[in-house]
Amino acid sequence: MTKQDKNWKEIAPAGVCSKSSIGFLTGDWKTYTPVRDPEKCTRCLLCVLFCPDGAIHWYPDKGDIEFDYSFCKGCGICANQCPTNAITMKLEQE
């Protein structure tokens, strides 16, 4: 038996989804981890746009991007699309 948070009287009617998927981390799916070389990176932001999981964030105040490894599924689209090859996919180590 799994632990139940709420009983049937308390859940939303008709099974309406009530939680944001931000709370569901998909980062542990990955085999390969994208690693960025900040020297080579030109901040073209293509990876931010093409990431299917929205796992690359652009911080305008810092003027830099950051990977959110808690959502990255390691697909490698960012590395493949990077015009300067600044991103490499590394096998995830324990």
Next chain:
Amino acid sequence: MTSQEWKFTTKDIAEKPDLFLSGHRACAGCGPATVFRLIMKATRGPTIVTEATGCMEVVSSIYPYTSWAVPWLHTAFETAASNASGIEAALKIMKKKGRISQEHVDVIAFAGDGGTYDIGIQALSGAVERGHDFLFVLYDNEAYMNTGIQRSGGTPHGAATTTSPAGKVIPGKLEYKKPIADIMVAHEMPYVATASPYYWKDLITKVRKGLEVEGPAFLHVFAPCPRGWRSNPAKSIEYAKLAVETCVFPVWESVNGQCQLSTPSKLVALAPQKKKPVADYLQGQGRFRHMFKPQGKKLLEDVQRITDERWERLLKKCGETPKTA
């Protein structure tokens, strides 16, 4: 601000908050997920989304989590368009009665190729004929990926799926891809466009145009699926680019019946030597693997022939003169 005045840079789009949130359970390298993120970044204000059953409906709403930061309604496979017309009609009457304060609410209906080509076409046709003001987005991953890669009306000729397996009896799907965007143009609707996520600027502009027109708009977006196409997840966006460059999926728009090539395809039309052979696009995709064996040569030529024929027909429709390389 109309789409003509709306100038945006990569930074503007990157800074816009995501309305299709992280944490959805699409496969790694999912093309439709990129498409959805980009489309939701192109919205201009209050938006209601309705979605037919399909891959992206399933992955974005696994109870109790939802990936949508906008009001979102799931509906049956065949009724994305009729649901959207209902929402639009309700908004109209609620505004008339003063029950909502918003000046305008956009309605977007999402459906996959199964929910548009096959199951949803009569609801879509009806909604367009009635002239409801909504944007219908077809994300085309070219088969019923959600239920296990069965062929659909959108599956290209020769592709191997679980219900059209390539082998000794048949060489993949025998039929040709249904020209759905042409069918929608024939409805004499105000806006029809095709787009590819690699050309994200083009895609975002088209979404904005589709939302701006008074009346129905139809957007056909190419969405590579690494699971169903048996391709490398890292190459999803690359295939979206190659499909345009090989003219397998040309990008164009039709405003009030006036057909016009969009820039990425226009460049190919102006410089035919840049048009790549379809083999470039088909190679690497497991579903077309049999075409690169000795017995698949004829099939490959057949695919090239049909692609060229369709491309020339499109050029004629757009008023371009076909040039030979």
